[in-house]
Amino acid sequence: MASVDAVIVGTGPNGLAAAVTLARAGLSVELHEQHETIGGGLRTVPLFDSGVLHDVCSAVHPMAAASPFFRRFGLRERGVELLRPEIAYAHPLPGGRAALAATDLDRTCAGLGADGERWRWLMAPLLARGHGVVDLIMSGPRPRPRDPVAAARFALRVLRLTAGPAPLRGREAQALLAGVAAHLIGPLPSTAGAGVALLLGHLAHGTGWPLPRGGSGRIADALAADIRAHGGVFHTGRRITDLGELPRAKAVLLDVAPKGLLALAGDRLPRRYRRALERFRYGPGAAKVDFLVSDPIPWAAPGVGAAGTVHLGGTREEVFRAETATARGRRVEDPFVLVVDPAAVDPSRALPGKRPVWAYAHVPHGDPRDPVDIVRRRIEEHAPGFTDTIIAARGVPAARMEDHNPNYVGGDIAAGAMSLRQAFWRPVPGLDPYRTPLPGVYLCSASTPPGPGVHGMCGHLAALSALRREFGVHAPVPLSPPAGTS
């Protein structure tokens, strides 16, 4: 007999979302995490013995703010304050100017000159459909357009960005959109990149690109509190190396990449499925840098200091060139870099004379280079004097990302290349990609639809699949906080 209803390996946002869903359905749930701290991509930890907290992976949360799972879970009601910077993201350009995407769409359009109305044409009709676009993209392997108008508007704009003359004509607007497309971490221009640009681009003017007060770990804390309140139990500090180490359970949900599933299952997997997992493609790498600095980043261009996220990639052509070369495994001198100065949005993140800076560079898969100097130079270019503010720095090369999280194979923080095919069919083609051929064993990580990012939907959808098949539960699961919480 099973000693527990469901076991989850990995406590990233998807493992936690799966556990919330199962625990709220009334099941007994046990979670296993290799680190002492839970959260995976949501961990916020002290570094450099300074008392300052750093986000190890994710820092900015447009998808957590918008995802169907978190909308129902109710982060705000559980005390997670999502701080929306007035400038969602900025894109400095040579010559001391920067393109700015304000949370306020009108302000953004006004700043983009002749391209302002074209930017509005791209974003406003998507914004006007409420959650239609997000729900379409995050609804899983078989997107069911509950809002066909939103689906049609999204498809039309993807087409407009990928075929025919570019809808944006000026250098600033073009670079601004290219920087959002680069969140794909893949070759550009591409259909998948256009989809990412429109999804994240329109969210900037809606829910915004917020940072949780206190760091990403606050989201993990809220999820963990709900799991514990519903009887869930955490086991931390031990890596699971074989499925046989887990207690007997009716359902096992794995917040791991296909490579992790192959290792955990060994020769239990049927050959055909194992082959398919072996064919799963991982994408380019990310190389993370954490700085401890004495002052706010001295950005040269006006407005950039108020931005939650800063994209350093130059013109659209430069962004596209660097991203495509990186995806093909070539090292470029000036890779695309993302930078966040969390205390610019959340002053609670700074201590006197000390604050964190979060950054990562897009680099080839498995790149062993220490990224500190690459990123420092890139920031210094647009913020002269930055180097003098650095107290300490820590770089994690793409080749070493797997050391702290086995899901980031070769530094691929998307847990699988986001090609058009793998955006829908992750990890293998099929009607229920969460289910594996092993009885009761499910995959629930970002290597399943809808893919990377902190939205919890991979975990939630995998849990719903397990509930239906293993427990015969078809009724909707309540996720909302208990009445009276604020």
Ligand SMILES: Cc1cc2nc3c(=O)[nH]c(=O)nc-3n(C[C@H](O)[C@H](O)[C@H](O)COP(=O)(O)OP(=O)(O)OC[C@H]3O[C@@H](n4cnc5c(N)ncnc54)[C@H](O)[C@@H]3O)c2cc1C
């Ligand atoms: C540098 C960086 C920056 C990012 N920035 C953002 C951002 O700003 N916004 C955003 O939305 N997303 C961002 N992401 C992506 C986001 O963090 C991931 O897409 C998301 O965390 C994936 O969630 P997950 O639950 O699938 O897996 P993960 O968060 O990767 O969690 C997997 C967990 O499983 C554990 N685990 C794996 N195998 C085992 C095992 N065998 N035994 C025990 N434990 C195991 C791992 O230790 C880990 O805790 C970023 C990622 C990185 C690395």
